[in-house]
Amino acid sequence: xxxxxxxxxxxxxxxxxxxxxxxxxxxxxxxxxxxxxxxxxxxxxxxxxxxxxxxxxxxxxxxxxxxxxxxxxxxxxxxxxxxxxxxxxxxxxxxxxxxxxxxxx
Ligand SMILES: [Zn+2]
Numbered sequence: 001x002x003x004x005x006x007x008x009x010x011x012x013x014x015x016x017x018x019x020x021x022x023x024x025x026x027x028x029x030x031x032x033x034x035x036x037x038x039x040x041x042x043x044x045x046x047x048x049x050x051x052x053x054x055x056x057x058x059x060x061x062x063x064x065x066x067x068x069x070x071x072x073x074x075x076x077x078x079x080x081x082x083x084x085x086x087x088x089x090x091x092x093x094x095x096x097x098x099x100x101x102x103x104x105x
Contacts, residue, residue: 007033017054018032018056021083025056025058026057027064027065027071027075027079028061033060033062034062036076042093055076076079
């Protein structure tokens with residue numbers, strides 16, 4: 001059975017974002033409660049549904065992000081990119097080790 005990282009009722013189109021970050025807050029790694037828009041929809045309505053503009057956050061980090069919009073957008077985007085790159089590197093290493101015959105658990 002596949003693990004689901006999104007909260008109940010999450011729209012289908014949002015689920016890849018939750019999966020990408022394993023349901024964790026991009027800033028502090030606690031369980032996320034919502035998706036935060038890096039560029040607020042009030043400033044760029046067309047970005048509202050863009051996957052790259054949204055990251056999962058916990059309640060505390062969401063409050064921080066909403067009260068520090070410009071600073072939080074830069075920081076959260078930077079952290080999100082680092083987390084995505086790290087997960088890609090880990091996956092590639094696991095694939096390389098598997099090709100060499102190592103069994104990964
Ligand atoms: Zn957080």
